[in-house]
Amino acid sequence: MPLFSARSRSLQQMPLFSILYTDGASLLFVSRSLHAVRQPQYNEYKIYNEYKSKIMEALESNVGRVAITTDMWTSDHQMKGYMAVTTHYIDDGWQLQNRIIRFCYVPAPHTKEVITDALMDCFLKWNIDRKLSTLTVDNCSVNDGVIHLLKDRLSPTTMILE
Incomplete structure (x- = not known):
């Protein structure tokens, strides 16, 4: 049981795509990671928009x-x-x-x-x-x-x- 708990914790910290490409037993945790993607800190679209706005600001402020x-x-x-x-x-x-x-x-x-x-x-x-x-x-x-x-x-x- 401790091995399973440690494995479960390490899988929760992995990005979604890492979990999808590991061994078959890890697929049990995919649905949990899919829910994590919906959280704001894991929202790739939000990260993209923040990065894009920083680049736009840099280009606009560039004389x-x-x-x-x-x-x-x-x-x-x-x-x-x-x-x-x-x-x-x-x-x-x-x-x-x-x-x-x-x-x-x-x-x-x-x-x-x-x-x-x-x-x-x-x-x-x-x-x-x-x-x-x-x-x-x-x-x-x-x-x-x-x-x-x-x-x-x-x-x-x-x-x-x-």
Whole structure:
């Protein structure tokens, strides 16, 4: 019985996904952990929103420009496109900060219009459309068209150089 109690206590302290991937006997405790997820301190969505608001505050208080890098790829098995958008900026303490601000599914076909729409949506949601300094893209052939469309959609006052 003491071994069972110690095991039960250690399982209650483990994250939900750890419990799901342990041996079969541990599955008895999954329902207890599922209830714990509903508690505010374990609410991943709340944690995400807090982290997002901190990044938004840092980007809004930043008087300088931000650089953006994007990476797009297609999953091997499902042939679905995904894009990661990372922002790079210098904070108030003169430290370079890098944050992934968007990881999204990009619907097919992956045309310059579709990718441009996804990027503009990201820029507008994060209020960085007027703070862009540079945009670095991967070697996808459609990205040349994306750059031209973005230049047309962004306000000319946001551009450093034409």
